[in-house]
Amino acid sequence: MTAAAPARFDFHRPAAVAEAVRLLAEHPEAVPVAGGTDLMVAVNYRLTRPEAMLDLTGLDELRDWTDEGDTVRIGSGVPYARITAELAAVLPGLAAAARTVGSPQIRSRGTIGGNLATASPAGDAHPPLLATGASVEIASTEGVRHVPIGEFYLGPKRSALRPGELITAVTVPKAAGPQQFLKVGTRNAMVIAVCSFALALDPETRRLGTGIGSAGPVPLTAPDAEAVELPWSDPGRFDDALADEFGRRVAAAARPIDDVRGTADYRRHALAVCAARALRRVWTAAHERNPR
């Protein structure tokens, strides 16, 4: 029957970023697709019905990472599996987070750029990017701009990304000390975070970086907790009370809600536990590595 003709559907597959942003400017209705692990789920659930798609998997420029000295520039199309396998030494927090994402299939397909663009408060890449002060590289026909990660998240699934823009990369400072990522879920694998916490310690600058996932409308930092006073001059004075105080401050920074994955109370409680554990672990690691 003629009526069976499916709705018109455009599929663009550019080979270069310049072409991609031009196509995006010409076809504002086109939705970028990288791994498709967020987008196609939304299509299947009929939460979105794109009229056109812009396939990013042909863009080799996005599919690799480069060592930039103090930082690593990760192309937005790099999948989690490669971050875990190739970047664990220089970006241990992000690599640990990448290891917790979905299943092997999802980690092979899902990209860091897709995670950023979706900007779900539960996205696992966000807390370590916040804790390390990463920067998002965004391209359009206007040129390239860099958005500090702290200014990227605007609301639940809303980000600084504007129509016509593509995320081309994220630049992450190399770890200057121990990092941790802890993700709480009701299943031992393949689970969306009930809450998560990332911590980066820089013994040189004596600074802490934090990132909180799934416990607020956007991924958060905990500036009060970062300001906790650590016994740098006498590391042996580090104790449970200090770790617990840090945990309390992290929990206080969270703005969780009750939902089917967990209660707000539990999220605050679990964040306090995770943060205290993370601080103990990085402190111990820092001082094992550089004995006094």
Next chain:
Amino acid sequence: MPEPATPTPPPWAAGGVGHTPAPAARPDAAHEHAAPPAADTGPRSSATGAGPRNAAAHSGPRSGADAPHRPQPPGEPAAAPRTGAELPQEPRPPIGPPSPPASAAPTLDGEAAYRTRTSAAVPANAVTARPDGTVGQSPIRPDAEAKVNGTFDYASDLAFDGMLWGHTLRSPHPRALIRSIDTGPALALPGVAAVLTAADVPGKLHYGLIEADQPVLAPGEVNYQGEPVAIVAAETLDLARRAAERIAVDYEPLEPQCDPSEAVEAGAYFRYQPVRVGDPDTAEAAVVVTREYEVGMQDQAPLGPESGVAVPTGGGLVLHVATQWLHSDLEQIAPCLGLEPERIHLEMAGIGGAFGAREDLSVQIHMAMLALRTGRPVKMMYDRAESFLGHVHRHPARMRYEHGADADGHLVYVKAHIVLDGGAYASTTEAVVGNAASLAVGPYRVEHASIDAWGARTNNPPCGAMRGFGAVQTCFAYESQMDALADALDLDPLEIRRRNAIARGDQLITGQVIDAYEPDPAAPADPDRARPFSPLADLLDRFTDLPVPPVPADRDIVELPGGTGNTTHGEGVRRGVGYGVGLKNICYSEGFDDYSTARVRLELGGPEHDGEPVAYIHTAAAEVGQGHWNLQTQIARTELGVRHVVLLPNDTKIGSAGSSSASRQSYMTGGAVKAACEAVRDLWQDRDLADGPIEATRVFRHRATKPMDPVTGQGDSHVQLALCVHRATVDVDVELGLVKVVDLTCVQDVGKILNPVALEGQIHGGTAQGLGLAVMEEIVTDGGRVKNASFTDYLIPTILDMPPMRLRIVENADPEAPYGLRGAGEPPTLSSTPAIVAAIRDATGLPLTRVPVRPEHLTVRRPS
């Protein structure tokens, strides 16, 4: 073993067969044929060379035990069925004509074999099994290769020329009146072929498994979120969905009743079943524990969504459906379509898991209505979200239990008040309540009991069959109670169970006597010989040489609670150990006329079968992934001594097989296939296969059961009882409330191991489903609305959550059952849940009265 002579294997059955208990096949319900079979039967012989032969050789029913010409088995004492280990290995017959038969057997020479035509009429979707594997062995499943390489046709893979797609519009409200429905905007979309509502139902407006109370399409009111309101057929699925969105339904939402206890108080329930024995109010107990328990709503979560195709056939229909019970579907479908059942033919489509979710109808009537209206094949296929709304769930339960025991821990009385939430429509709630009530105290001896069980009617999602069927909920409660008593008396959890374990001759609270147990002769003798055999104590005793696994050093994070989440490196981790015992009824209970039908036809194969005899088996039994097809082939090889078996498609051209539920298919359809094979074997004694095929049809029934008395609950309501015991070892991160089950050791009595690999699969799978209920699986509702209809938020265990298992399989035969078997699929689902929760209690010291146990229950929001 029963006294009657055991049937003898024909001399050409290489290696012989195990003993067979007296067949329960009813000769009066059976008939036998020589070729060709009746017009409506399976494969037909080709026109040439297939005229009726030996038409008189078969007349009349014949019982399996009275054939005078068959010699008694030489030197075989009447004994319990042999265990799998003892089964003789079937030597592989040489390629070519079958081995020369002994004197009494017909001669099968090569010439004769090739004179017999092959089965030209065997349908393309018949399944040819690999040519080996008898009862007790683990041949590769006939469906394995296709399922692994992706060529197996699941119901969702079906496609027909000119096919339309159907879609269902469902109510967003848990309760509402429908003021009007305007289908105009949907029909106006080009490519939409039909939009139907309740007004278009051709026959009866309601259907149901036990009671026909569920509307085919909502006739003026909806009673749960997701209730079907209208159906659409269109050229594509997407178009059908878009059309459904354009149907304008004017609802007047009403306040839903979502509290099952309030519903019961208001008299809104499907069944109330009390059980009364002794006098629990005056019985004296030294220690009393009273607790309230809650079980959340679990889902079967079969991976294959509901799907099927209806094909119109000039006045009738062929329905390709993935169902657990073809004939029950047909009985429900035909009246709603206003068609004679004879005009509807059901063909089984590939089933992607069931677990009870495919007992109730889903797409069947809807796609049939659309096909009848449009005159074209119509396919329906739910997506995951719709699947969660489109099938019943396990009944959530609230249970108040009071156990009284003497100072030694012997139970004195049990009182229980059990409310199961049946949701909006009856489904199988009635039978679920019967199980919950009759098995309310588990496999323990108690003289005084007062049980009240209700199945409430609410505006929550309808609940019905799921693996364990009413026995799961009470098992969590009574096992928790046994542990609470053990705690109060400072007894070991195994010891309190041993002291109360039912033994042969004891009665359940319904008065039913524990019988049908032939202890495994290989098992160590009970030192206390004066004691009657206790099938439960026997299982409990086997844990003595199964030590709790040690805590390994240097574990990877994936072995710790929280797994890859990196939440603990050992911080806050406590170990706990717990036990759980489950008692499950096998087959349909309470006086139900439960039977299965099998037709077996033996004929000489062509060159592709090396001219050997080929057994064709025709049943309507659903292969839901449990391995039933494979078992049928094993039974045929065992009983007929042949290698080649072909399974004809499961459909309604043969009599009912009953449901692939209640752990009953090995028993029932296994029993029917066995009986039909025995009948064929008997006929074969007097006949030469070269003269034509031999065929027999048998209807198999288990021993009769009785209804429960409506006031006292008394009655021999169950056919067979099966026991399973789990020991769970868990590591709990007590600060985060995360659980890692590190070991599950299971001791289960299966009567007789028919297929070791399939059996292990059932135990692993059943255990995993129990684990899911213990720590993660729950459909969360709020005011009757489902909050997590997706695999994003309805979590089922992954391979990291499910530990490797250690199994001890026990064979205490049931002399009433084929081969002595005991149904095995459900019992592990019962006992793993309480064992895991007991282990978490052991690790945390918390009372834990609700499943699934959630992280917040172990930390910030501890219920009770």
